[in-house]
């Protein structure tokens with residue numbers, strides 16, 4: 001996992017002072033690292049029945065789309081409010097650096113479908129918690145939540161485990 005960690009660029013004080021932004025675009029641009037990340041995210045679910053992968057806008061779309069393809073699963077976009085054209089379910093959530101609302105099409109899953117949630121990074125877990133709640137609200141079984149990067153000091157992964165959803169993360173950075 002060291003090569004994966006080295007492929008991620010850290011940008012101090014972005015988007016505001018005190019935050020170290022973990023930039024995965026360098027990992028995405030590195031063919032071997034990108035492939036490794038997707039292979040590792042998929043590995044526990046290979047050969048199991050996963051109906052859909054839900055990805056959180058925007059970096060979760062890139063990773064989640066590749067994971068869905070590899071698992072022969074469908075893909076569900078979870079978007080910022082106002083972007084989806086059909087009837088939606090919506091939830092407010094807090095970020096490490098702000099507040100926002102996310103939406104999902106209300107017919108994005110058939111009740112009982114087995115769904116994996118994917119995003120690039122989990123910090124406080126507010127985003128993933130909102131996504132898990134929306135998925136459950138429309139009847140999904142949330143099999144797991146998967147992230148390339150964990151910021152364990154912020155406690156997000158534990159927050160999701162406390163909702164009864166297993167969490168898989170590939171690498172961790174200390175602090176914020």
Ligand code: AMP
Nearest residue numbers: 020021022095096122123124125126127
């Ligand atoms: P949180 O809801 O606090 O777990 O924040 C996770 C979401 O915000 C993910 O969609 C991340 O892409 C983004 N995010 C939060 N903190 C960072 C960070 N330090 N570096 C990069 N992305 C971050």
